[in-house]
Amino acid sequence: SQQGEEDPQALSIQEGENATMNCSYKTSINNLQWYRQNSGRGLVHLILIRSNEREKHSGRLRVTLDTSKKSSSLLITASRAADTASYFCATSHTGANSKLTFGKGITLSVRP
Amino acid sequence: DTAVSQTPKYLVTQMGNDKSIKCEQNLGHDTMYWYKQDSKKFLKIMFSYNNKELIINETVPNRFSPKSPDKAHLNLHINSLELGDSAVYFCASSDGQIYNSPLHFGNGTRLTVT
Numbered sequence: 001s002q003q004g005e006e007d008p009q010a011l012s013i014q015e016g017e018n019a020t021m022n023c024s025y026k027t028s029i030n031n032l033q034w035y036r037q038n039s040g041r042g043l044v045h046l047i048l049i050r051s052n053e054r055e056k057h058s059g060r061l062r063v064t065l066d067t068s069k070k071s072s073s074l075l076i077t078a079s080r081a082a083d084t085a086s087y088f089c090a091t092s093h094t095g096a097n098s099k100l101t102f103g104k105g106i107t108l109s110v111r112p
Numbered sequence: 113d114t115a116v117s118q119t120p121k122y123l124v125t126q127m128g129n130d131k132s133i134k135c136e137q138n139l140g141h142d143t144m145y146w147y148k149q150d151s152k153k154f155l156k157i158m159f160s161y162n163n164k165e166l167i168i169n170e171t172v173p174n175r176f177s178p179k180s181p182d183k184a185h186l187n188l189h190i191n192s193l194e195l196g197d198s199a200v201y202f203c204a205s206s207d208g209q210i211y212n213s214p215l216h217f218g219n220g221t222r223l224t225v226t
Contacts, residue, residue: 033214042116042202042217043155086153090215099168100215102147102155 004032004072004089004103012109019076021106023089024069030092032065033100034074037086046074046087081112115139118203118218125193126226133188133221135203143167144186145204145215146178155202161186190223198225 004025013019023032031050035043047063049056049072055064062075076083086105093101118135125131137144145168146158159178160168166178175191186203200220206213 031212035215037153040219042204042219043215045214045216048214088155099157099160101157105153105155 004091004101006087006089006103006106008106009104010107010109012111013079015079015081015110015112017079019079019083019108019110021074021076021087021089021108022071023073023091023103024071025089025091026070028094029067030094032063032072033090033092034061034063034072035088035090035102037088037105039085043088076108079108079110081110084108084110116203116205116216116218118201118221120221121219122222122224124224124226127193127195129193130189130191131193131223132190133201133203133223135186135188135218137184137203137205137216139205139207139216140184141205141207141216142183143206143208143213144180144183145206146186146188147202147204147217149200149202149220151199159186159188193223193225195225198223 004023007022033048034046037043049065060077065072088105090100090102116137143162145160149155158172161180164180177189180186200222202220203218204215
């Protein structure tokens, strides 16, 4: 399967703490993307990191990519209760008819 | 000013019925998608259209038929609904090639087949 696999499956932290979520994949990628899904809503794109990039930042979010280990991490700093959501990594793999394949997601709970 | 809108939000129907879900995007994107999310939140692509042309058709029963009347619309028609079709269906769009562009999702249609 080409899909990314997130780790851990669930994470519960206190407001103000940092949250680190990991994603591993098996075959070469064009890019890797992280999405957030609030309960009952659609997915919202957070960050896209290309295969030739190693790190990207967006506000309190930091994404790293290690293509040698076929893994990525999403760090949310100074978490807030509003960060409570499911987080998905999605990979676009090299090859014809490339599509975006999603992992099973990580449920993040931030306690106020 | 909703970017990707799909209707209805909820759909409850009986086995054997035929139903449609509509999707529209006002982002000017060339590519639109249908994804299915099961009860465990696993998200799987079903179809992708680029400028009204089908480019991805995953292993989906032929009871599911997408239709794209123009590049801003991608509808999903489902014939002879089965219990296993119960899920949340998401429409999405992107600008350009999937390996360079993020997806913009609608808020989903929760389909319940009884």
